[in-house]
Amino acid sequence: MIRFDYARPADVSEAVRAGSGEHAAFLAGGTNLVDLMKENVARPLQVVDINRLPLTDIEAREDGGLRLGALVTNAATAYDLRVQQRYPLLASAILAGASPQLRNAATNGGNLNQRTRCYYFYDVDTPCNKRNPGEGCGAIGGVNRIHAILGASDQCIATHPSDMCVALAALEAHVQVTGPDGDRAIAFSDYHRLPGDEPWRDNTLRSGELVTAIDLPAENFSTHYTYLKLRDRLSYAFALVSVAVALRLGEDGRIEAARIALGGVAHKPWRVPAAESLLQGEQPGERVFQAATHAITEGAIGQGQNSFKIELARRAVVRALGQAAAGTPQSQTDKRIA
Known part of the structure; x- marks a missing residue:
């Protein structure tokens, strides 16, 4: 150091x-x-x-949503009654991640900005474009079991490690930031970046900008949701594939709105609105679930050791859609898959 x-x-x-x-x-x-x-x-x-900054509160917004202060801990967010009742998808995703000790220390703003857990990024004796631009990507052709199958480039195949961010992507949150040029709000879909030719840039923050809050919209998907996380062990492990699903069903049982976000598969939480639109107006079932699954994983490319993640992601999406449609979300305490 x-x-x-x-x-x-x-x-x-x-x-x-x-x-x-x-x-x-x-x-x-x-x-x-x-x-x-x-x-x-x-x-x-x-x-x-x-x-010491006054960013430690969870507050109601005038539009019916919630504002999560950037310095509220992950644990405090997950156990807040308003979050549990109105945004249980977010609470579930947070509780699927890290350990109780880490959740007690980690903050909401920090979770957004955490960096990849790619082995090569952490090992300063190996090449990594994200750490040292121009060195190359050691994971391409190397040990890449945990790496990206979607949205990668020939510069970087790292994945974003957050669970919380996958749920925030599905909920269409907004990130409030302030910086030398003043305040601005960033749609969550625009906050994190794909690697492209600049893999060292994880997000769209400008120099000196600070995350101050995360805004959750009023639509909360509190009944038909799930966060399904598949990993090598049942606790204290990053996702090989995770899926956040939020559905709204009409009185006739048809899907009125759908959100799907994947984690562990790309440089950012992965959403494909066209895949979600395939579910709208349909009765929940295997046929439409499969159609949405293939749309959201279209273009997936394996790197050899991680090629299994393509089929794993497809099966996980189908399972998660079934859980959400049935109103039987995945438990984060009894982690056997429903």
């Missing part, structure tokens, strides 16, 4: 000023940044501790 300067601002504007340098990093729960610094992957010259 290198030497760095430390700042602990008392308000948001001071934090933005302190964090606007080229080599500055914001510190909240530290569950990802500190690890990266220890591994010499992240080398900030200025660490800006934002834990």
